[in-house]
Amino acid sequence: MLLLIPGPVTTRPEVRAAAAQDYAPWDRSFRPLYGAVRQRIAAIAGVSFATDTILPLQGAGHFAVEASLRSLLPPGGRILIPLTGSYAERMARLAREAGRDPVTLPVSDIAPVPPAAVAQALAADPSISHVGLVYSETSSGVVHDPVTIGAAVRGAGRRMILDAVSAFGALPLDLARQPEIDAAIFTANKCLEGLPGLSFVIARIAPLLAGRGQAGSWSFDLADIHAMGERDGWGGFRFTPPAQVMAALRTALVLHAAEGGAPARLARYRANADVLHAGMGAIGLTPYLAAPVQGPIVLNVHAPGDARWSLHGFVDALKARGFLISNFHNTQRPSFRVGCIGATTPDDMRRFVTAADAALTAIGVTRRAPAD
Ligand SMILES: *Cc1c(COP(=O)(O)O)cnc(C)c1O
Numbered sequence: 144m145l146l147l148i149p150g151p152v153t154t155r156p157e158v159r160a161a162a163a164q165d166y167a168p169w170d171r172s173f174r175p176l177y178g179a180v181r182q183r184i185a186a187i188a189g190v191s192f193a194t195d196t197i198l199p200l201q202g203a204g205h206f207a208v209e210a211s212l213r214s215l216l217p218p219g220g221r222i223l224i225p226l227t228g229s230y231a232e233r234m235a236r237l238a239r240e241a242g243r244d245p246v247t248l249p250v251s252d253i254a255p256v257p258p259a260a261v262a263q264a265l266a267a268d269p270s271i272s273h274v275g276l277v278y279s280e281t282s283s284g285v286v287h288d289p290v291t292i293g294a295a296v297r298g299a300g301r302r303m304i305l306d307a308v309s310a311f312g313a314l315p316l317d318l319a320r321q322p323e324i325d326a327a328i329f330t331a332n333k334c335l336e337g338l339p340g341l342s343f344v345i346a347r348i349a350p351l352l353a354g355r356g357q358a359g360s361w362s363f364d365l366a367d368i369h370a371m372g373e374r375d376g377w378g379g380f381r382f383t384p385p386a387q388v389m390a391a392l393r394t395a396l397v398l399h400a401a402e403g404g405a406p407a408r409l410a411r412y413r414a415n416a417d418v419l420h421a422g423m424g425a426i427g428l429t430p431y432l433a434a435p436v437q438g439p440i441v442l443n444v445h446a447p448g449d450a451r452w453s454l455h456g457f458v459d460a461l462k463a464r465g466f467l468i469s470n471f472h473n474t475q476r477p478s479f480r481v482g483c484i485g486a487t488t489p490d491d492m493r494r495f496v497t498a499a500d501a502a503l504t505a506i507g508v509t510r511r512a513p514a515d
Pocket of ligand 1 (some may be wrong): 202207277308
């Protein structure tokens, strides 16, 4: 079964095999494993250990987003969040429930955020200290540009928190060239193609230390995680980590480098997305986004406007043909979504197009154009 969902993704057998043994995370021999993971992550994102720190957190990406908001914004602190889609809304909710003050900026969900809109919103409200940007908005499939938006943030003298969860390891990120980024957030199981259960924040040390004590949560206190690393050496965790997931991530990072790093991974995902976009059109379906704004991570397709269409029926018919897609949609109009990331190739996508064609026929869908 191939998982064509934008996380958790299809993984390679070597990655799963690396998790097939027990590890004692506090044992000295675990430290080199963790150290190797840190070095490889640093190389992917232009991390300098003099100014930056790589902080692992047990659990899902949402936890790392919440930890970043709590650790870098004081209670009541204001963060501008362009509402690119459901992951931006989730960041706003995490901020609100943590007692921070999200200021949402309505933007299109079918086009990149215009940097001028961010600059204007920042100029209008000097009390906003940060901008929270979702790099690859996994609900719409649109990629937003942290470089141009970051320039607007820097120009306004503010800071940025970047949700790079469905971007890191494929889309470009060079923290050395973007000093306005206070935190970049990612997980093991999206473009890095590791197993789920481990998330990371790359944070700037100075703002992290300046905000020490403000998290209001021991579990989500990034400054505390950093302090422990500095005190005890990097390798220990405050609470039991998913050590098997860390071991699988080390293998996933070795494979990432062997493939040619982020540029090669991006090229493969881009090829996957291009095959899917053209293939969906060729079988009479309508992709949600026009090809020029279609990102390489996830593709939404309008639901066919046929009375016999049922997302669950389609998902089951695809499953019978070896493909698993999400059984929910994230767009305003009904759609289905297909992940372009994970250990998959353009050939897999071609087989998926054939399977989708057959699955639609099997569930009796004849009208494939969207409802009017
Ligand atoms: C997947 C994802 C997350 C976090 O997902 P978890 O399910 O919490 O791991 C956050 N932001 C984006 C953009 C994502 O794609």
